[in-house]
Amino acid sequence: MASAVAAQVQSNPASAPQLQRGIVKMVLSGCAVIVRGQPRGGPPPERQINLSNIRAGALARRAVQGQPDTKDTPDEPWAFQAREFLRKKVIGKEVCFTVENKTPQGREYGMVYLGKDNSGENIAESLVTEGLATVRREGIRGNNPEQARLCDLEDQAKAAKKGLWTEGGGAHTVRDLKYTIENPRNFVDSLHQKPVNAIIEHVRDGCIVRALLLPDYYLVTVMLSGIKCPTFKREADGSETPEPFSAEAKFFTESRLLQRDVQIILESCPNQVILGTILHPNGNITELLLKEGFARCVDWSMAVYTQGAEKLRAAERSAKERKVRIWKDYVAPTANLDQKDRQFVAKVMQVVNADAIVVKLNSGEHKTIHLSSIRPPRLEGEEKNKDKDKRFRPLYDIPYMFEAREFLRKKLIGKKVNVTVDYIRAATSAMETGGVPAFPERTCATVTIGGINIAEALVSKGLATVIRYRQDDDQRSSHYDELLAAELANVSGRSEAVVEYVFSGSRLKLYMPKETCLITFLLAGIECPRGSRNMPSGMQVAEPYSEEATIFTKELVLQREVEVEVESMDKAGNFIGWLHIEGVNLSVALVDNALSKVHFTAERIGTFYLWLIWSEPRMNEGSGRLRSLWANYEEKPKEEVAQLTEEKERVAKYRAVYVTEITDGLHFFAQDVETGTKLESLMESMRGEIAAQPPVEGSFTPRRGDFCIAKFGDGEWYRARIEKIESPAKVHVYYIDYGNREILSSTRLAALPPAFSTRTLLPQATEYTFAFIQVPQDEDARTDAVDSVVRDIQNTQCLLNVEYSGIVCPHVTLQFADSKDDVGLGLVKEGLVMVDVRKEKHLQKMVSDKHAHLNIWRYGDFRDDDADEFGYRR
The missing domain is CATH 2.40.50.90 (OB fold (Dihydrolipoamide Acetyltransferase, E2P))
Incomplete structure (x- = not known):
């Protein structure tokens, strides 16, 4: 391999040893780099060069998996700083180098210079000057001026107390490197899809990388959202078999991202796999891989891609049209059709069913068109047996089939539509379908009228579903992503x-x-x-x-x-x-x-x-x-x-809470007083940061389930979670620290700064409901009870004790902070609610305890001449 690199680089016959050139692919440590040649028809050869006469600290190493006798080793002091100094200086740049010594084990030692000749910056000297490497003086020869210079530079760094020579030993330079994340899904969610600074440490294949997240030093594996590259299949014997173009795809990503400073948007974490998008000043690697034919779109992960799925489809389409790399043998579904047969205007003569129409062409010919990528209502499960009945009429007996047909009939019959053929589904014989009657050839197309995609309208109305395809199946609607989005939005x-x-x-x-x-x-x-x-x-x-x-x-x-x-x-x-x-x-x-x-x-x-x-x-x-x-x-x-935990014996452990919100269902939200100062401090700091760097209006794209900040009616920003999106002007948010809800425009929302996420402070509003009472079913009676509670406890401090669990939230007793009177008992005395008796023995003791002031909380004990038979006041 060494000779192969040497063959690609120029040498200076006047120099001894030989001067060679290459590009720095990777910095292994402060004193070792990997240099590669220029690619010619594939990934180039590479070799490791260790810097002569110096030593930098060893970087952290993870314990070997499956070997319990090994353990993680941390960074040596200043090791990471030396690596970073060298990485930022030489990564991806052209250097020249000499090989002065080669060990029997094949390790090569030499000098590396920035630029095309040895007049450039000497990397070893720069490291020693900054105090990031020590000189191996045991091998120094007195008649070698370069080695003598290294010793002088080290003495100067010692005198200046730089790097390794500073007082204190450099313990503060050792990273707290985290190889695993206990809960990756929560970790990803807490970042709210905000770009995170990172360094790409390893490229496994074209679309999977290992990244070091800064500044917390999480080492995570990230799969690029929306695409899949050819990979290296691991065989049973441990060897790897490369798929076509897998090595080229890996090199494409390596040469652009390996050890580069990037930003990563962590977008999702299904099944413990972190999906993300890598942002680099020179371009989006996801789109570049697609455009150059090194990857294909993947439907399931493209759903979380935040940069716009249409960009990925366009990049893939470009590669298909140019037939590059993995698409070199690609044949478009409509390649054998003339342009006039691919796109045309026709008049709808008949609606056959929910996914098929008959149109009249300009030539007078009648043609059956099937709507691409959708499936009309059909029978499932045990209901399929119904179609064996001779009297079975699909249009009328399959639920919603008639409604779907009628929707199309009213929209299309007798009108002209635009037809774009997406693919031709070949005819299937009885043998291919296992004896099932054969299907004739079908022309599948996207049909629009007045700019409206009819298939998308059917899906939006819930009158059709979207077909799921194998990943390599290219016979699908040209507007497939819009169909998927319509189906999800529908429910x-x-x-x-x-x-x-x-x-x-x-x-x-x-x-x-x-x-x-x-x-x-x-x-x-x-x-x-x-x-x-x-x-x-x-x-x-x-x-x-x-x-x-x-x-x-x-x-x-x-x-x-x-x-x-x-x-x-x-x-x-x-x-x-x-x-x-x-x-x-x-x-x-x-x-x-x-x-x-x-x-x-x-x-x-x-x-x-x-x-x-x-x-x-x-x-x-x-x-x-x-x-x-x-x-x-x-x-x-x-x-x-x-x-x-429910105690076998009731234990009253009342704690102070501040009631912030009452719901129409007689539930309430409360904050623990004990953590109130933390919330105040967080809000003050957050608003200070927002004031210093106000969010750009309209730059935030809301996604259901995301945490964000929302501007309330008082003009202040609060932490919130997005619950529903009707439109950009109608976004339903829940204020996680107060329990209230609001519908806002997306222009009043912004990304939640990571320093104030739920990892820093959990949501402070907790939902509760009253124990031992029944909420009135009558709307007016329930309103009276809610109004009473709002007057008595909203925005006040109370004492709360959890009595038992509930399906939605804990059931509690609540006392006024000053009088210690029970709030729920007061509602019963006022005839606003009925009592709900509990069967648990430990709660029965509470009911019957005279000193608990709950002796009336039993059916039959309630007496009020002014109450009707349901316990409500007349």
């Missing part, structure tokens, strides 16, 4: 639904009346036992208690009206979120009954996650299914759930 936010079918404990089919669509819905935050199912390898055996979980969900929600809140979508197009029925969260109910485990994805929802983990192992101690599901369960430290 985002909190919506009413009817449960049409239960596939398993956590997988359901829902009808959304408002959106008039059927969706497959997966419960978020939990992991239910899987039932038996057919797999390519054979029948997969059902996990224990999968049937019980399915029956539990069926009995609770089948054909019931529910509320759902969509969080995201999976690769198959299924919606993931939370389902509520009469105030009960189905995810919590399954965990509560030992029929499911908590999935790590629940961690991003903060307080609700704590209630899930509290329910997980404790509600069914001793039950058979608990012993089965939790055979390997390790008890969580008691301090993690101390506030959530």
Whole structure:
């Protein structure tokens, strides 16, 4: 390899030893670099050069995985500073070097100079001058002027007390390097997609890098969002087999980013994989890889790409058109069509069904056009057996098929539309479809009228779903991303639904009346036992208690009206979120009954996650299914759930809180007085920073679930979380420190500075509801109760004690700070609420305790001549 590099560099015959040239690929330490040649038809050869006569500190090394006898070693003092000094000076630059000595093991030692000849800066001398390296004096020869100069420079650095020679030993220069992140999802969420300064330390392949995040020294692996490069497949024997263009893609990324200063937007963390975008002054590497044919777009991760998915599609399209690299054999789906057959205007003569129309061309010919990448309503599960009935009429018997057909008929019939053919689906024979009747050739196109994409309109109305493709399947709509976005937007936010079918404990089919669509819905935050199912390898055996979980969900929600809140979508197009029925969260109910485990994805929802983990192992101690599901369960430290544990004997531990918000459902939000000073300090510092560097109006792009800062009506900025986005002018936010909600324009939102994130101080507003009382169902009666509570406790300090858990939030008793009178008891005495008796023995003691002033909190004990039969005042 050394000779190969030498063949590419120029030499000076007058110099001895030989002077060679190359480009610095990587700085291994303060005294070692890797130099590469110029690429010619592929990645160039490279060699390691160690600087002669000097030594810099060793950098930190991680323990070898799988070898317990090894351990992490930290930086030596000033080692990282020496590496950084050298990196910033030479990385990616042309240097010349000499090889003065070569050991039997093949290590090469020499001198490195910046520039094209040895008149440039001597790197070793610069390091010694700054006190970042020591001179190996044992090998110094007195008649060598270069070595003597190194000794003089070291003496000068010692006298000036530079670097290694400063007093104190340099302990402050040792990094606290973090190789792992305990909760990567929360870590990514806490950064709120704000660019983080970083150094790219390693390039695994074209789209996966190892980055050092600054200033906290987290060493993380980042996969580029939205793309996939050819990679190196690891074989069973440990060897790696490169896919075509994998080495070239790796070199493309290495030559531009390795050990460069960059910024990274950490965008998502599915399944512990951190997805991000790397920003460099010279361009976006994600788009460059696509444009040069080193990568292809990936639908599932492109959904989190913050720089605009249309840019990635355009870059990929450019590479396809030029047929470069991985696209060298690419044939466009419409390559065999003339331009007049690819785009044309035609009159709609017939609407066949929800995804097919018949149009009349200018030539008078009639042509059937299928809408690209969408699927009309269809039967699923057990309902498929219906179509075997001879009397079965798909248009009328498949739910919503007629409504979808009617939507198209009213919009299109007799009108002229613009047709852009996206692909031609080849005919399939009966043999290819396993005996199923063959499909003829189909022309699939994007159809627009008045600038409106008809397929997108169908999806937005919930009258069609978007087809999911294999990653290498190029036969799809030219507006595929818009279709996906329309499908997700159609069911985002909190919506009413009817449960049409239960596939398993956590997988359901829902009808959304408002959106008039059927969706497959997966419960978020939990992991239910899987039932038996057919797999390519054979029948997969059902996990224990999968049937019980399915029956539990069926009995609770089948054909019931529910509320759902969509969080995201999976690769198959299924919606993931939370389902509520009469105030009960189905995810919590399954965990509560030992029929499911908590999935790590629940961690991003903060307080609700704590209630899930509290329910997980404790509600069914001793039950058979608990012993089965939790055979390997390790008890969580008691301090993690101390506030959530029900005591066998009621213990009154009242603490001071400040009530900040009352909801229409008689819930309230409160801050702990103990941490109030921390919040005040954080708000003061945050507003000071915002005043010094005001956010640019309109520069923030809100995303559902993100933390941000929001300008309230008083003109001040507060921490908030985005709950729903109707439009840029209507963004629903929740103020995490106060509990109130508001609808704002996105121009009144900005990124939350990292120094004031929820990692610095957790959200201070906690939701509670009153214990032992029933909230009135009558709207007027409930309003009276809420008004009374607002008058008595909002923006006041009270004393709070958690009595028992709830599906949504803790149930508590609340006392006035001065009189110690019970707020809930006052509502009962006023006839504003009824009593909810608890069956738990430890709570019965509280009810019957004369000294607790709750002796009237039982049915039958309430007496009020002015109250009606429901306990409300006449």
